[in-house]
Amino acid sequence: MRDVTSAVEAGELRKSYGGGRGGGEIRALDGLSCSVAAGSVFALLGPNGAGKTTTVRILTTLSRPDAGRAAVAGIDVLRRPGRVRSVIGAVSQRSGSVSELTGYENLTLQGRIYGMPRRELRRRAAELLGQFGLAEAARRQVRTYSGGMRRRLDVATALVHRPAVLFLDEPTTGLDPEGRAQLWAVLTRLASDAGTTILVTTHYLEEADRFAARIAIVDRGRVVAEGTSDELKARLQGDSVLLDLGDAGQVERARMALAQVSQVVRTTSGGAVVRARVTDGPRALPAVLAGLEADGVPVLSVTVARPSLDDVYLHYAGRSLRQAEGSTLA
Amino acid sequence: MTPARQAWALLTGRYLRQLYRQPAVIGITLTQPIIWLLLFGALFKKVIEIPGFGAGNYISYLTPGVVIMTALFSSSWTGMSYIEDSDAGIMDRFLTAPVSRGALIGANLAYQAVTTVVQSAVIIALGWGLGASFPGGAGGIAALIGVSVLIALAMAGLSNGLALLSGQRETLIAASTTIVLPLTFLSGAFLSLRVVPGWIAGVARFNPVNWAASAGRIAIGAHPPWATVASYSGLLAIAVIATAAMSTWTLRACQR
Numbered sequence: 001m002r003d004v005t006s007a008v009e010a011g012e013l014r015k016s017y018g019g020g021r022g023g024g025e026i027r028a029l030d031g032l033s034c035s036v037a038a039g040s041v042f043a044l045l046g047p048n049g050a051g052k053t054t055t056v057r058i059l060t061t062l063s064r065p066d067a068g069r070a071a072v073a074g075i076d077v078l079r080r081p082g083r084v085r086s087v088i089g090a091v092s093q094r095s096g097s098v099s100e101l102t103g104y105e106n107l108t109l110q111g112r113i114y115g116m117p118r119r120e121l122r123r124r125a126a127e128l129l130g131q132f133g134l135a136e137a138a139r140r141q142v143r144t145y146s147g148g149m150r151r152r153l154d155v156a157t158a159l160v161h162r163p164a165v166l167f168l169d170e171p172t173t174g175l176d177p178e179g180r181a182q183l184w185a186v187l188t189r190l191a192s193d194a195g196t197t198i199l200v201t202t203h204y205l206e207e208a209d210r211f212a213a214r215i216a217i218v219d220r221g222r223v224v225a226e227g228t229s230d231e232l233k234a235r236l237q238g239d240s241v242l243l244d245l246g247d248a249g250q251v252e253r254a255r256m257a258l259a260q261v262s263q264v265v266r267t268t269s270g271g272a273v274v275r276a277r278v279t280d281g282p283r284a285l286p287a288v289l290a291g292l293e294a295d296g297v298p299v300l301s302v303t304v305a306r307p308s309l310d311d312v313y314l315h316y317a318g319r320s321l322r323q324a325e326g327s328t329l330a
Numbered sequence: 331m332t333p334a335r336q337a338w339a340l341l342t343g344r345y346l347r348q349l350y351r352q353p354a355v356i357g358i359t360l361t362q363p364i365i366w367l368l369l370f371g372a373l374f375k376k377v378i379e380i381p382g383f384g385a386g387n388y389i390s391y392l393t394p395g396v397v398i399m400t401a402l403f404s405s406s407w408t409g410m411s412y413i414e415d416s417d418a419g420i421m422d423r424f425l426t427a428p429v430s431r432g433a434l435i436g437a438n439l440a441y442q443a444v445t446t447v448v449q450s451a452v453i454i455a456l457g458w459g460l461g462a463s464f465p466g467g468a469g470g471i472a473a474l475i476g477v478s479v480l481i482a483l484a485m486a487g488l489s490n491g492l493a494l495l496s497g498q499r500e501t502l503i504a505a506s507t508t509i510v511l512p513l514t515f516l517s518g519a520f521l522s523l524r525v526v527p528g529w530i531a532g533v534a535r536f537n538p539v540n541w542a543a544s545a546g547r548i549a550i551g552a553h554p555p556w557a558t559v560a561s562y563s564g565l566l567a568i569a570v571i572a573t574a575a576m577s578t579w580t581l582r583a584c585q586r
Binding site: 060082086088094096097098099101109113115141158 | 332333334337340343344347348351352417418419420422423424425426427428429
């Protein structure tokens with residue numbers, strides 16, 4: 001393995017898909033750039049349709065960009081896709097395990113494709129099956145596996161040949177909370193113990209927040225913000241005051257009243273809840289409440305929140321992750 | 331670690347193991363030709379009485395026809411495995427590993443060849459049990475199996491290309507059915523071309539299924555003219571190369 005500090009480099013990636021029936025072109029990537037340090041967990045966070053999957057497909061040689069550069073483990077993805085394939089592991093959104101083969105057979109098939117010697121492969125397969133809690137199910141056909149077991153096998157299969165960089169596209173989608181926790185436990189251990197670089201896409205804020213060393217927020221085919229979870233939050237320089245009015249009809253009045261309060265940077269609302277961004281939550285609270293009371297707006301409950309990653313997303317993408325999700329799915 | 335050179339062989343093994351784990355599929359595949367042999371054997375029993383048909387025993391005439399037809403039918407579904415593999419993420423798994431595109435196509439064709447050899451041998455044995463005779467002996471039987479493999483590979487290449495191009499089960503099913511039945515019936519598989527309308531005999535001359543059926547039937551007869559068998563086989567081999575190249579090209583083009 002070459003000594004590189006940056007395990008993944010994507011520069012100004014652009015990709016459009018030819019129009020569907022409407023004739024319009026779909027711009028999947030619009031100048032996406034990111035850089036992943038070797039041996040770390042890096043999350044691409046964004047709603048469906050933001051361009052995360054397209055980025056992973058380009059980096060794993062499944063697709064070619066219209067423009068831009070990409071390198072994995074120091075190897076140019078566009079010029080030497082064959083060499084990239086031998087140093088990466090990829091887990092796609094849609095499993096990848098062969099249902100009629102056993103867990104053990106899926107692993108050994110993959111290992112033999114990479115040319116691993118039989119004896120080493122046997123040892124490696126047993127090691128991975130143990131590590132992923134699949135030792136008991138090793139000789140069973142994959143079609144008998146639960147969703148979580150199958151996903152763990154998918155990841156184990158991608159790791160057989162000890163790749164330098166592991167790509168996972170929405171690995172926890174469809175898993176129950178326990179399955180997600182188990183998978184993340186393995187992934188974080190992998191990065192810290194084996195030094196494997198992990199690039200993962202997710203639309204779960206909590207996952208990116210808890211497990212990724214660095215996060216790139218992707219919206220409409222570009223990275224709109226990048227940093228550690230704490231850095232991203234700190235950059236917002238502000239807390240939120242959440243006001244539950246108990247009546248959606250009062251929201252407009254409340255927002256007008258809050259606009260007069262100097263500490264309030266801006267307001268957003270959903271249902272009967274108004275969210276006021278303030279420079280310093282605890283200090284601004286009295287002024288906020290006084291402002292509402294002066295205009296006679298009733299308040300059921302008040303919560304002061306430090307910025308969440310959802311706030312970060314809202315700040316950089318101009319809409320909340322949930323809203324973005326809704327608009328792309330609609 | 332250097333990637334396996336014989337990735338195609340590993341993937342062929344995977345297909346065979348998958349088939350072995352689905353005994354119902356094996357059962358149905360082997361039952362079908364029995365039905366064809368019994369059904370067509372009864373239906374067309376009297377055709378040999380038509381003057382000029384040129385065969386003494388219909389089951390002897392029919393057996394190579396059913397061998398070729400079954401090879402054609404089975405291989406016309408082979409593209410389905412690409413559609414299933416794509417939907418299950420298995421295609422992406424292999425395409426991100428050091429497996430060449432040629433190996434992906436090659437594995438599928440090798441698997442098709444193996445299953446066709448077994449299937450054809452079983453049908454020949456069944457035909458023999460029902461009274462077919464093979465005056466050409468072992469060499470003739472081997473040649474019949476050989477041409478059945480060639481027609482299967484040519485059809486498999488076409489099926490793979492259609493599957494990769496459309497990516498949809500419905501399209502593949504519709505296209506296969508539309509292609510396979512006319513090809514079979516515009517050939518001498520069931521009826522001697524001497525007793526069919528002239529235009530059908532004319533079309534059949536350009537039909538690869540007819541090349542295979544004719545070559546197979548000639549080969550199992552007494553004192554076969556091997557040059558004729560060889561020239562039909564050569565034409566079939568060209569068809570195999572053409573469709574395999576087409577499907578490999580489609581696989582590359584699909585990867586946008």
